[in-house]
Amino acid sequence: MTSTTRTPGSRLRRTLAASAAALLVAVGLAACGTSSADDVAVSGNGEAETLRLGYFANITHALPLVGVQDGTYAKALGSTKLETQIFNAGPAAVEALFAGALDATYIGPNPAINAFVKSNGEAVRIVAGASSGGAQLVVQPDITSAADLKGKTVATPQLGGTQDVALRYWLKQQGLSAPVQGAGDVTVAPQENAQTLDLFKAGDIAGAWVPEPWASRLVLEGGGKVLVDEKDLWPDGAFVTTHLIVSTEYLKKYPGTITKLLTAEADTLDAVTKDAAKAKESANAALLELTGKQLKPEVLDRAWENLTLTLDPIASTLQVSADHGVEVGTTTKADLNGIYDLALLNAVLKARGGAAVSAAGLGTE
The missing domain is CATH 3.40.190.10 (Periplasmic binding protein-like II)
Known part of the structure; x- marks a missing residue:
């Protein structure tokens, strides 16, 4: 790295320009549709050989942080190989999904809305919640x-x-x-x-x-x-902070694999609920592995208290988030009907004796 002195203003201008360019790239890729599922081989039992999963090194993504770190996701997926990729924010994850580098990703509501809208409702489906607040x-x-x-x-x-x-x-x-x-x-x-x-x-x-x-x-x-x-x-x-989206094509081809992914998330939530202290340790170990740094105990405790982990995508708040994006110029107004496919999640919840979650009229339950 070269040693260069830069002013705060110049750093901010470069960051703004780069972010705008990234959003335009994501939009352009979204308009082209997806190809990721075509590149994933199928095993003998009809499930995908590989699941490429994205998430963030944030406590708002505590379920994948903990579940990947402690092996719950890999165990639930069985013979399906789990490959993971870490992102700073949602638009970059959407870009990777449309470029064929991901099959599923944990993400916030507005990038998921943008992916759905820019692909004319074809590219992605929300299949579960992950967190609220934080x-x-x-x-x-x-x-x-x-x-x-x-x-x-x-x-x-x-x-x-x-x-x-x-x-x-x-x-x-x-x-x-x-x-x-x-x-x-x-x-x-x-x-x-x-x-x-x-x-x-x-x-x-x-x-x-x-x-x-x-x-x-x-x-x-x-x-x-x-x-x-x-x-x-x-x-x-209550509002959706993080939910799980899947490439529509991948979801259609490999519902068994997605069911196992949802089972992994549910198993992780059960474990976190039973032993929050152990879950925080696991999350911090994951952050150390992914970023090279752990959180101080007081930071981890404060962050954890600000968050609610849930499989419910809190669908009733999604349209409001979409309307906000339209109003500030980051989202194109569109019909969100069909953005949810919660059938597999509700099947998993039913099998565990849990209550079904709602798509708020925006998709399949």
Whole structure:
């Protein structure tokens, strides 16, 4: 790496440009359709030989973090080989799925909506939930209101991602503009979460709307404070943060493999519910393996408390998220009917004596 001195402003401009380019690439790939399932061989029992699964090194993705780390996913998948890939945010995962590099991925609502809309409802299906909550707007100590953000820069994980939409929509509700293109009252800087923490500590950004554990790290390591806890903006504090999407083609060809994936997620949730302390240890071990760093105990505890792990995709909140994306210019308005296929999940839940979850009129149950 060359040694170059760069100003905070130049870093932010480059990050914004790169994020915009990535979103355009994802949109273009989405319009082309998928090819991933055609490249996956089928074993003798009619199930895929390989499942390529994406997720994030975030506590909001605790179920795959824990389940992959402790071997629950590999055990449930049996003879199907599990290959995993880690992403910083949803749009990049969607890009990989459309490029044929993934079969399924844990992701936030807005990137999933974009994938569905840009492929005319053909490319992906949401098959399960994973988490609710665990997202906050953390700001510098001297900021006490939305008005104090005017003329300042606030970060999100990626342009068009779930926290990016949430921030832009909230700012608009506060009377502040933050357009995807051009200047506004507030500059939104989509960037890697680790970079956000560094810039926040240096005082180069005013705040960030980020998922856990980054919100807790900004508070406990960066000296920030919570201006908005996203759960306070939703009825009963429930909204989808992370759910599981699958390539439609892969789902149709290999329902047995997806059933095993859903079983793995359900087994992991049961284990996490029974022993949260052990689950946190496993999640931290996964973060160490994936990022080279573990979370401090106080950060892990705070992040974990902010999150609800659930197989329910909380479908009733998805249309609202879509409407927010349309309003801030990151999503094209479209009919979301068919985006859910929860039949396999409900079969798994029924077999375990659990209650069925709803698609809220947006798909199969």
